[in-house]
Amino acid sequence: xxxxxxxxxxxxxxxxxxxxxxxxxxxxxxxxxxxxxxxxxxxxxxxxxxxxxxxxxxxxxxxxxxxxxxxxxxxxxxxxxxxxxxxxxxxxxxxxxxxxxxxxxxxxxxxxxxxxxxxxxxxxxxxxxxxxxxxxxxxxxxxxxxxxxxxxxxxxxxxxxxxxxxxxxxxxxxxxxxxxxxxxxxxxxxxxxxxxxxxxxxxxxxxxxxxxxxxxxxxxxxxxxxxxxxxxxxxxxxxxxxxxxxxxxxxxxxxxxxxxxxxxxxxxxxxxxxxxxxxxxxxxxxxxxxxxxxxxxxxxxxxxxxxxxxxxxxxxxxxxxxxxx
Ligand code: SF4
Numbered sequence: 001x002x003x004x005x006x007x008x009x010x011x012x013x014x015x016x017x018x019x020x021x022x023x024x025x026x027x028x029x030x031x032x033x034x035x036x037x038x039x040x041x042x043x044x045x046x047x048x049x050x051x052x053x054x055x056x057x058x059x060x061x062x063x064x065x066x067x068x069x070x071x072x073x074x075x076x077x078x079x080x081x082x083x084x085x086x087x088x089x090x091x092x093x094x095x096x097x098x099x100x101x102x103x104x105x106x107x108x109x110x111x112x113x114x115x116x117x118x119x120x121x122x123x124x125x126x127x128x129x130x131x132x133x134x135x136x137x138x139x140x141x142x143x144x145x146x147x148x149x150x151x152x153x154x155x156x157x158x159x160x161x162x163x164x165x166x167x168x169x170x171x172x173x174x175x176x177x178x179x180x181x182x183x184x185x186x187x188x189x190x191x192x193x194x195x196x197x198x199x200x201x202x203x204x205x206x207x208x209x210x211x212x213x214x215x216x217x218x219x220x221x222x223x224x225x226x227x228x229x230x231x232x233x234x235x236x237x238x239x240x241x242x243x244x245x246x247x248x249x250x251x252x253x254x255x256x257x258x259x260x261x262x263x264x265x266x267x268x269x270x271x272x273x274x275x276x277x278x279x280x281x282x283x284x285x286x287x288x289x290x291x292x293x294x295x296x297x298x299x300x301x302x303x304x305x306x307x308x309x310x311x312x313x314x315x316x317x318x319x320x321x322x323x324x325x
Contacts, residue, residue, distance in 0.1 A: 043073030090132035098264035116155035126308030130164035140168035142175035162186035215251035231261035259301035
């Protein structure tokens, strides 16, 4: 029997582990039909059309479109879009990602101002800014993140800022130092999948390098919330996912997001299983027991889904934790 706070957490963990966790066993050799809980409506609202028009006018790419996100109808109707800076062409070719691969164009010097204007015109209380990988740039694109944060602070000072960065391969320490000094409110970097699947799913990245990046954000500035996400349904095992949660907690990650991987085209990695909503609930219970400040886990959860509401929850959870000390 364990005692104290750690003991209570361990008991919650064991209780969550004992819940039913019905992850579908993948039938091999065929594409799985989408279950009912994955289906979403086609985007048709006036808000969706307005958001799209604004993005085109300001020449901004969005991950919502490039990643063929299933939530685009809901998010854009609410004028929530995740802007993708540093162009629309990525220097890597991850097996899960729909963003075009190739030699990117030169960095657009007007992009930071355009992002800021978009935030102001959409009236965003919270913005998520992400980017393609830019292994071709000496700083991996870190300074463009800094310029975007500075432009947002000038033009939309009430908007809180969440950045979702690449791993800045081989230059992450300098990149993190620069970006953290610009003080985004949330720093997100997704681990995406379990380490065993990196060679096939995320071949250009290294699991422990990504983990170190998250850890170094917190070490440089413990006041910045850190966040990371996992896709499930790629063939990972439940205990491997639990290990990733432990690794994230060792890096002091505050917020975990988990969602179902969806195959964007037949050329991309196959869906190995559709994780049931009940299994997501079980994962969420385990993650909470492991000590994350906030957990969002459901089939349609994406790193930026409901990010503004979640930021308010994150702040409240930290304040509640501080009040208990
Ligand atoms: S979940 Fe994120 S990427 Fe998907 S539509 Fe919403 S804001 Fe865009």
